[in-house]
Amino acid sequence: xxxxxxxxxxxxxxxxxxxxxxxxxxxxxxxxxxxxxxxxxxxxxxxxxxxxxxxxxxxxxxxxxxxxxxxxxxxxxxxxxxxxxxxxxxxxxxxxxxxxxxxxxxxxxxxxxxxxxxxxxxxxxxxxxxxxxxxxxxxxxxxxxxxxxxxxxxxxxxxxxxxxxxxxxxxxxxxxxxxxxxxxxxxxxxxxxxxxxxxxxxxxxxxxxxxxxxxxxxxxxxxxxxxxxxxxxxxxxxxxxxxxxxxxxxxxxxxxxxxxxxxxxxxx
Amino acid sequence: xxxxxxxxxxxxxxxxxxxxxxxxxxxxxxxxxxxxxxxxxxxxxxxxxxxxxxxxxxxxxxxxxxxxxxxxxxxxxxxxxxxxxxxxxxxxxxxxxxxxxxxxxxxxxxxxxxxxxxxxxxxxxxxxxxxxxxxxxxxxxxxxxxxxxxxxxxxxxxxxxxxxxxxxxxxxxxxxxxxxxxxxxxxxxxxxxxxxxxxxxxxxxxxxxxxxxxxxxxxxxxxxxxxxxxxxxxxxxxxxxxxxxxxxxxxxxxxxxxxxxxxxxxxxxxxxxxxxxxxxxxxxxxxxxxxxxxxxxxxxxxxxxxxxxxxxxxxxxxxxxxxxxxxxxxxxxxxxxxxxxxxxxxxxxxxxxxxxxxxxxxxxxxxxxxxxxxxxxxxxxxxxxxxxxxxxxxxxxxxxxxxxxxxxxxxxxxxxxxxxxxxxxxxxxxxxxxxxxxxxxxxxxxxxxxxxxxxxxxxxxxxxxxxxxxxxxxxxxxxxxxxxxxxxxxxxxxxxxxxxxxxxxxxxxxxxxxxxxxxxxxxxxxxxxxxxxxxxxxxxxxxxxxxxxxxxxxxxxxxxxxxxxxxxxxxxxxxxxxxxxxxxxxxxxxxxxxxxxxxxxxxxxxxxxxxxxxxxxxxxxxxxxxxxxxxxxxxxxxxxx
Numbered sequence: 001x002x003x004x005x006x007x008x009x010x011x012x013x014x015x016x017x018x019x020x021x022x023x024x025x026x027x028x029x030x031x032x033x034x035x036x037x038x039x040x041x042x043x044x045x046x047x048x049x050x051x052x053x054x055x056x057x058x059x060x061x062x063x064x065x066x067x068x069x070x071x072x073x074x075x076x077x078x079x080x081x082x083x084x085x086x087x088x089x090x091x092x093x094x095x096x097x098x099x100x101x102x103x104x105x106x107x108x109x110x111x112x113x114x115x116x117x118x119x120x121x122x123x124x125x126x127x128x129x130x131x132x133x134x135x136x137x138x139x140x141x142x143x144x145x146x147x148x149x150x151x152x153x154x155x156x157x158x159x160x161x162x163x164x165x166x167x168x169x170x171x172x173x174x175x176x177x178x179x180x181x182x183x184x185x186x187x188x189x190x191x192x193x194x195x196x197x198x199x200x201x202x203x204x205x206x207x208x209x210x211x212x213x214x215x216x217x218x219x220x221x222x223x224x225x226x227x228x229x230x231x232x233x234x235x236x237x238x239x240x241x242x243x244x245x246x247x248x249x250x251x252x253x254x255x256x257x258x259x260x261x262x263x264x265x266x267x268x
Numbered sequence: 269x270x271x272x273x274x275x276x277x278x279x280x281x282x283x284x285x286x287x288x289x290x291x292x293x294x295x296x297x298x299x300x301x302x303x304x305x306x307x308x309x310x311x312x313x314x315x316x317x318x319x320x321x322x323x324x325x326x327x328x329x330x331x332x333x334x335x336x337x338x339x340x341x342x343x344x345x346x347x348x349x350x351x352x353x354x355x356x357x358x359x360x361x362x363x364x365x366x367x368x369x370x371x372x373x374x375x376x377x378x379x380x381x382x383x384x385x386x387x388x389x390x391x392x393x394x395x396x397x398x399x400x401x402x403x404x405x406x407x408x409x410x411x412x413x414x415x416x417x418x419x420x421x422x423x424x425x426x427x428x429x430x431x432x433x434x435x436x437x438x439x440x441x442x443x444x445x446x447x448x449x450x451x452x453x454x455x456x457x458x459x460x461x462x463x464x465x466x467x468x469x470x471x472x473x474x475x476x477x478x479x480x481x482x483x484x485x486x487x488x489x490x491x492x493x494x495x496x497x498x499x500x501x502x503x504x505x506x507x508x509x510x511x512x513x514x515x516x517x518x519x520x521x522x523x524x525x526x527x528x529x530x531x532x533x534x535x536x537x538x539x540x541x542x543x544x545x546x547x548x549x550x551x552x553x554x555x556x557x558x559x560x561x562x563x564x565x566x567x568x569x570x571x572x573x574x575x576x577x578x579x580x581x582x583x584x585x586x587x588x589x590x591x592x593x594x595x596x597x598x599x600x601x602x603x604x605x606x607x608x609x610x611x612x613x614x615x616x617x618x619x620x621x622x623x624x625x626x627x628x629x630x631x632x633x634x635x636x637x638x639x640x641x642x643x644x645x646x647x648x649x650x651x652x653x654x655x656x657x658x659x660x661x662x663x664x665x666x667x668x669x670x671x672x673x674x675x676x677x678x679x680x681x682x683x684x685x686x687x688x689x690x691x692x693x694x695x696x697x698x699x700x701x702x703x704x705x706x707x708x709x710x711x712x713x714x715x716x717x718x719x720x721x722x723x724x725x726x727x728x729x730x731x732x733x734x735x736x737x738x739x740x741x742x743x744x745x746x747x748x749x750x751x752x753x754x755x756x757x758x759x760x761x762x763x764x765x766x767x768x769x770x771x772x773x774x775x776x777x778x779x780x781x782x783x784x785x786x787x788x789x790x791x792x793x794x795x796x797x798x799x800x801x802x803x804x805x806x807x808x809x810x811x812x813x814x815x816x817x818x819x820x821x822x823x824x825x826x827x828x829x830x831x832x833x834x835x836x837x838x839x840x841x842x843x844x845x846x847x848x849x850x851x852x853x854x855x856x857x858x859x860x861x862x863x864x865x866x867x868x869x870x871x872x873x874x875x876x877x878x879x880x881x882x883x884x885x886x887x888x889x890x891x892x893x894x895x896x897x898x899x900x901x902x903x904x905x906x907x908x909x
Contacts, residue, residue, distance in 0.1 A: 070625055072781045093628035103788075104620040106557055107698040108564035113557070118623065120553035121630045149564070151698060165623065 019082030021046045021173045021204035022067060027076035029062050029228075036062045038228035039076070044173070044221075046081075049199045050206040051215035053245075054225035055253055060208040061101055063225065064177050067206075068098045080173055097166030099159070101177035101208075107151035111142045111161045114150060115168060122169045129168075136164040140190060156187040163191060167198075174198065176207035180214060192218065212246040226253040269362055270369030277348050277370045291818040292717065293375055295826065300379030304386075307331075311386035316393045321487055322471065324390060325480040328409065331383060332479040335417040338376075340424070340441050350522055360520035364512060367519075371414055381410050387482055394490040401489040401497055405482030408504040412478055415511040422518040438570055442577030445605075446585055449834075450594060452852050453586035478507045550630050554637020555644070562645045565698060567616060571609035572645060578605045579650075583657055593847060595661035596670050599654030600677060604727050606646045607681030611723040612716055613638055614689040618697040619787045625780050635773040639682040639765065647678055665845070668741065668750040672734040672757035679761025680730035681723075683768025688723055690775045695787045721825045728829065729878060734760055742844065821884055824877045832874025840867035 022044040029037040037059045044050045054060050065071035067078045069085040069092065078085040083092040106114060112133055119129030137143040140160040145153070150161060159179060166174060174195070180188050195205055195218070209215055215222055216236065222245070223233040231252050232239050240248055307327055314320035348370055353363055371377070384406040391402030427433030451458075462470045474480055481500040488496035546552040562568050583598025614621065624634050654670050694715035734757035741749030776783070839853040843863040855866035 068626060070622055070781055070784055090628040093626055096626075098622075098626045100619075100622050102619075103622045104618045104697055105623065106561060106617065106620050108561050109557060113560065117553040117557045118627065120548055121550045121624075121627050121633065123550060126548040 019046075019079070020044060021048070021081060022175070022206060023077075023079040023082075024063070024067055025077050025079075027063060027066050027078065028074045029059075029066060029071065030074055035228055037066065037073075040225075040228065040230055042223055042230055042233065044204055044206045046204055047199065047202055048204055048221050049195070049219045050204070051219035051222045052206060052208040052225060053210060053212065053215055053222060053249060054208070055210065058225045058253075059228035060225055061177055062228075064175055064206070064208060065100065068096055068175050069093065070098070070100065094169070095172050097169065097171035097174045099162045099166045099174070099176040099179055101181065105150050105158075105162070105165075108149050110147060110149055111137060111145060111153075111157075111164070114161060115164055118165045119168050124169060132168055133164075136167060139194065140164055141187075155182040156184050159183050160187060160191065163194070167194075172203060174203065174205045174207075176205065178209060179207050180209060180211060212244075212249055216240075216245045224249060224252050269358070269366035273348060273366045273370040274373055277373050280348070281373075291822040294819045295822045297375045297379065298823075300376060301382070303331075304379050304383035307383040307386040308389055311390040311393075314390075316390065316490075318487070320390075321483050322474070324386070325474050325477075325483045327386075328384075328479045328483065329474060329477060331380060332413050332416065332477075335376075335380070335413040336420050337444050339417060339421050340437075341444060350519060354523045360523060361513075361516040363523075364516035364519050368415065368418070368512065368515070371418060377410065377414060380413060381406070384409050384482075387486060390483075391486045391489070394486065397492075398486045398489040401501075402482065402486050404501055405485050405504075408501065408508065409479065409482045411508045412504060412511070415508055415515065419511055419515050419518065422515060422522070426518065426522070434566070434570070435573070438573040439577050442574050442581055445574075445578045446581035450582055450585050453591045453594065454589055457589035478504055550633035551637045551640070554630075554634050555641045558638050558641030559644060562641065565616070567696075567698065568610075572606055575602050575606035575609055575646075576649065578602065579653065583653070591847075592661040592663060593842070593845070596654065596658040596663050596666035598657050599650040599652075600670065600673055602653065603646060603650040603674070603677050603681060604724060606650075607677070607685060607727050608720045608723040610642060610681075610685050611688045611719045612694050612696060613642070613685055614783070615694040615696045615716075615787075616698065618695045619784065621780070621784050621787055624776075625784060631777050631780070632773045635686045635769050635776060638686050639769050642685055643678060643682045646681075650674060650678065665742070668738045668754050669735065672738045672753040673731050674757070675761035676731045676734045676757040676764070677727055677761070679763070679765040680727050680768070683764040683766070683772075684723060684726055684730070686772035687768045687775070688719060688726070690772050690779075690783065692719055692722075693783055693786060694719060718822070718825070721829075725825060725829055725878060725881070728832065730760070730764055731757075739840075817884060817888075821881060824881050824884075828874050828877030828881065830874075831870050831877060836867055836871035836874050839870065840864065843867060 020043045022042070024040060024042040027037050027040045028035075040059070040063055042052075042063075052060055052063070062071065066073045066076075067085070068080075069078070069089050072086070080092045080095050083095065085092045106117075109117070115133035115136060116129055119133065120126065124132075134143075137146075140163065142157060142160055142164070145157065150158065153161065159181075163176070163179065166176070176195075179191055179195075183191065195207075199205055219236060221234065222236055222239050223230050224239065225231070232248070236245070239245070310327060311324065314323060348367060350367075356363075358366075387406045387409070388399055388402040391398035391400075391405075424433075424437055428437050475484065481504050485497045485500035488494075488500065546556050562572060579598045579600075579602025582601045583595045586592075586594045624630060651674060654674055658666055658670055692715060696716065734753050736753075737756050738750050738753030741747065741751075741753060834852070835854055839855040842853060843856060843860075855863050855870060858866050
């Protein structure tokens with residue numbers, strides 16, 4: 001693990017050292033008549049552990065996809081360490097590691113093959129690729145699945161191998177979509193530890209989630225997204241204002257928790 | 269249950285309707301209608317006699333075989349997947365009845381029933397009572413073909429879970445394709461076998477088949493042999509009941525183990541030699557990854573295996589009657605089919621595209637690597653089979669033809685595969701437990717089929733320049749011109765590989781994120797979003813093509829290759845080489861002097877069809893571009909405001 005976090009410093013890619021890790025300005029995406037992301041602005045400062053929370057369908061995945069160049073925004077910009085994702089994609093993609101949610105992978109490769117090919121594609125020296133793959137597999141407890149193809153992986157294993165591909169090239173920013181969704185507690189703890197070490201050694205992370213307790217425990221900054229807009233952002237304490245995040249969140253998104261009325265026929 | 273399932277199926281069909289699907293339904297309906305009308309015309313034209321009954325029985329056997337083998341070719345109808353119903357507390361028997369009822373919703377059963385009305389027409393020639401007997405006979409026959417088709421698909425699906433079944437199913441499908449393309453060579457052979465001493469055996473065999481029983485019932489009614497009428501009809505009822513029971517049994521087996529053991533497991537060799545041979549750079553990585561996927565992904569492996577068998581069988585099957593003329597083309601056939609089946613190479617990865625998109629500067633390597641991996645998978649086999657088979661066939665005249673066509677087609681296929689799959693990607697995710705037969709059943713099914721046909725056509729067009737030069741040389745008896753054709757094949761092959769690959773890389777570079785969106789949301793959702801606001805992705809507007817035009821386009825794509833290849837080029841070759849095979853080659857029925865002009869006329873007609881396809885496509889692309897520009901002009905002031 002040591003060198004996985006350290007390699008970040010050894011081959012530090014270029015980028016504006018003073019700039020924010022991620023800066024989204026006026027991002028907008030419309031699907032048909034539905035505005036998925038509505039002029040969204042967000043800044044992830046360097047070294048921050050940023051949580052993005054919102055209901056299902058709030059626009060988190062769309063926003064993060066646009067932020068890393070996987071989805072073309074209708075308008076607005078995304079900069080990673082001052083590098084525009086759409087005008088200088090090669091430079092921007094060198095700086096960032098991405099874990100999308102619910103995407104396929106080359107399903108019929110084993111985890112190690114996937115890492116090896118991804119590393120070679122990124123132009124990393126073959127010996128370095130082998131070393132890093134070995135280390136990532138062992139830290140993420142995937143080395144036991146040496147002969148298993150990704151298509152056979154459980155959800156937790158898929159998240160972990162995805163995270164491994166995101167870490168492989170030693171990025172300075174991690175953009176993770178629902179990294180803890182459907183992951184068992186042990187794997188979740190592993191992922192948490194890795195992310196905390198990454199941030200402790202100077203990396204920046206932004207991830208989406210709807211588990212408030214987790215965001216409260218991990219993050220120093222948080223943004224609440226609803227209907228494609230950021231309705232609250234800042235340090236955890238600024239957003240919480242002394243209450244707990246879950247209550248603040250329910251107030252902010254204007255949701256009413258249901259489930260108390262109706263269903264009288266259930267288990268009667 | 270039946271009612272619910274039928275309305276559910278109708279709802280799914282309604283929601284998944286698109287121009288492409290409508291076109292393929294209309295085309296299917298037209299083909300079905302032609303066959304049905306043909307059957308009825310046959311029943312009107314033949315005079316009632318035992319021989320005519322035998323002919324009708326053979327035609328019904330043909331329909332039955334169509335129902336048995338059709339789903340393998342087209343992917344069948346899985347609008348209602350069994351997996352939807354596994355959690356329900358319904359007994360398999362009831363579910364089987366329900367699904368059975370729902371399988372009559374659709375074009376094929378309607379067209380089949382229409383065709384089976386021929387039996388009523390035939391019965392009416394005998395009298396009123398035989399006609400009345402024919403009514404339940406026709407209905408029972410429909411139940412029989414639908415049931416046997418369902419049972420066959422289910423059986424094949426389970427058989428494919430084993431290695432042997434997997435290989436056999438590929439071989440069977442290849443046999444169907446190959447027989448469809450070479451039966452005319454074997455007609456005499458089949459005639460000899462079935463017409464000679466075996467004739468009586470064949471007759472009693474056909475009479476023993478349930479598909480013949482309704483005809484036997486009609487004949488018995490004419491003789492007023494009511495016992496035989498009852499036997500035939502009741503026998504069919506029993507057979508249908510048995511099939512339904514077997515199907516219910518298969519369904520229940522599938523339902524209780526639906527989530528495990530569905531695929532062919534092969535041991536994975538860690539760190540094979542291939543990795544050491546390939547260069548350790550981005551392109552080498554893509555080649556290594558792709559070659560592994562071509563071997564391990566059951567869908568990809570199946571495509572290549574089917575293509576291999578189709579080529580071998582098309583080359584070898586005419587040998588039963590001593591025809592060596594197809595041998596030189598076996599490798600080319602494999603190549604063309606492998607190319608057509610591979611035309612969805614990006615769609616097969618579906619959202620796996622994200623990995624390519626987040627890795628900086630690898631797009632060119634990705635496209636070139638895929639091209640190279642495909643060539644390495646298909647090229648050696650094609651070349652070896654072509655050389656060996658041409659040598660042993662003794663058809664020395666064929667050398668310049670194949671030597672011109674192989675390099676041109678190898679380059680064209682390897683170039684077109686990434687390009688076509690990027691221009692018309694049909695997302696086709698690799699699911700853990702999917703039945704490989706389900707392959708074509710998703711919403712992308714129609715697009716996959718169109719892709720295969722377009723790819724067949726495009727490959728033929730691209731091979732044309734080199735082959736035409738060789739043909740010119742042959743017509744003029746001029747060897748240097750023929751060898752110039754070989755050189756042209758080599759040059760065009762390299763150009764296709766380079767140029768189409770380059771276009772594909774440009775496409776991926778410019779529209780990679782839109783493609784990923786399409787992979788995520790599916791082609792149809794994408795099109796709906798685009799028609800609601802064409803600003804979000806002008807690319808998806810291609811579905812805006814009027815349905816009538818889509819139907820014409822589909823028909824042209826289906827007809828043009830038939831006119832061009834068998835009726836045109838093959839007939840021309842047969843005429844020039846003085847072959848005595850005529851069968852379905854229209855031109856060869858003419859006096860010798862007119863054969864070549866007629867074959868050339870077919871080639872021109874086929875070419876005209878291809879020109880029609882290209883011009884419709886180009887015009888549509890232009891209209892799209894204009895629309896896109898108009899949209900963008902509109903957008904500017906909005907952004908300023």
